[in-house]
Amino acid sequence: GEAEHDEVEPERGDDLLERLFDPYTGADLGDAMSPVMRTLTWLARLHDDLLLGETGRRLNGIGSALVGLVVVTGVITWWPTWLSRRRSGRLRPSAVRSTNAAVHRQLGVWGLGLMLVWVVSGIYLAFPEPFDEAAWVVSGDDLSGIGYQALTWLTYLHFGRFSAAVQIVWVVVGVLPAVLVVAGVGMWWTRKVRRSVVRTPAGAARQWAGPLWTARATSVVLVGVGCGAWALYTWANYREEQQVERFLGAVASGQYRRAHAMWDGDEYRFERFLADWGPGGRYTTGGSDIEVIDSTTQGAAVTVYIKTAAPTPVALDVDKETMRLSYGPTDE
Known part of the structure; x- marks a missing residue:
């Protein structure tokens, strides 16, 4: 039989309003989406194109490229220091300093591959044209060729859409960039405190404020970003x-x-x-x-x-x- 309501989508310029109407009486039944769904859709659009349409998508691609630059320069900064310490056998920095540095260093090293995948795939989703051209050079018109298959895998890797287990892992690992940022800020804060605080027992106590603040902030970020990542994943294509x-x-x-x-x-x-x-x-x-x-x-x-x-x-x-x-x- 016919549906009990009709959905109408009036448009004005770039604005689209979705409403439900009774097909027999014409009564306005309210929004086609609940407030929660509308909020999550808004968050998905914010993540996808910054609420700016194609312009926002391009800005996202530029942001991905800048993140890639940060990742590469981070590796360049870390590599010589790691080699030098390994050759000289020097001990690690003091515990006050290494609390933030260890988190930043270890997560950065182990998450390097995923970060680069997200960077490249983020650029591809914003600027698909050069990638499509490269795929055509490799595979021609054969859509099942290795060039186009590589683009498909790049998209799958960005979203982790291989299985439910992989998707859950991607949601958790998705907080990695935020944790790296928090740990990096903690490293900067620790250095600032170490320079400005006089080395007295009271001053030493103040020096621990950096790592303590980082641990608390990281916990908040993990919970908040984890919930946000779950919502974005669940409703990204709503x-x-x-x-x-x-x-x-x-x-x-x-x-x-x-x-x-x-x-x-x-x-x-x-x-x-x-x-x-x-x-x-x-x-x-x-x-x-x-x-x-x-x-x-x-x-x-x-x-x-x-x-x-x-x-x-x-x-x-x-x-x-x-x-x-x-x-x-x-x-x-």
């Missing part, structure tokens, strides 16, 4: 997944014209659409449940994977600006 859910809902209720209107362009004609999604269609035959199972960001679009009657999941691309649907490269 708008796009909801668009696909709306499409599937229209198909399930037999509103094929409405479902077809969500697709991008005129090439996907209604007759072909019915062959795929209509009664007894390629993806609907057999009566199996059709549901969203995963999603991943692909530059200016989000690829949403859905389970259908087909033997493999169907990939649908959702344009982030227009919210129009199209088939992913493997399902065209």
Whole structure:
């Protein structure tokens, strides 16, 4: 049967307002999303493009490049010092200083690979064009070639979308940059205190304020960033997944014209659409449940994977600006 409400999306300029209306009385039923979902969607957009659209996405890419510069210069700074201490057999710095330095050094060394992966993938998601060109040089028009496969793996590595266990690890490890920043600030604070405080018993007690402050701040950051990372991961592609859910809902209720209107362009004609999604269609035959199972960001679009009657999941691309649907490269 028909849905008990219709969703209307009035637009004014770049503003989009989603409301629910009773299709029989026209009564306004309220927001299409709850305040919590709207807040999480806002946070996801803040992470994705700084709420500035394509300009924000480019700024994110520039920020990723700057983070890469910090990582590289950090390695350059650490490497000679580590070699020198190893060759001379000098003891580590005093405990007051090493509390912050050890955290920063150990996490920086062990997290170097992941940091570089996030840097490169962050640049790719903001500036996909040069990466796509490089993939074309390597693989030509073969979308299953090593060049395009490398880009797919780069995207998967950025989000950790291999399994639920890996995703949980990625959420936890995602606080690594924040902890490095806090530890780095703690190292700077310790040096400042060591220079300014007279070395007396009272002064020595004050010197421990740096490590103590760092430990407390790190705990707060770990909890806060961990919750934020979980929310961002869970709802990063919420708008796009909801668009696909709306499409599937229209198909399930037999509103094929409405479902077809969500697709991008005129090439996907209604007759072909019915062959795929209509009664007894390629993806609907057999009566199996059709549901969203995963999603991943692909530059200016989000690829949403859905389970259908087909033997493999169907990939649908959702344009982030227009919210129009199209088939992913493997399902065209």
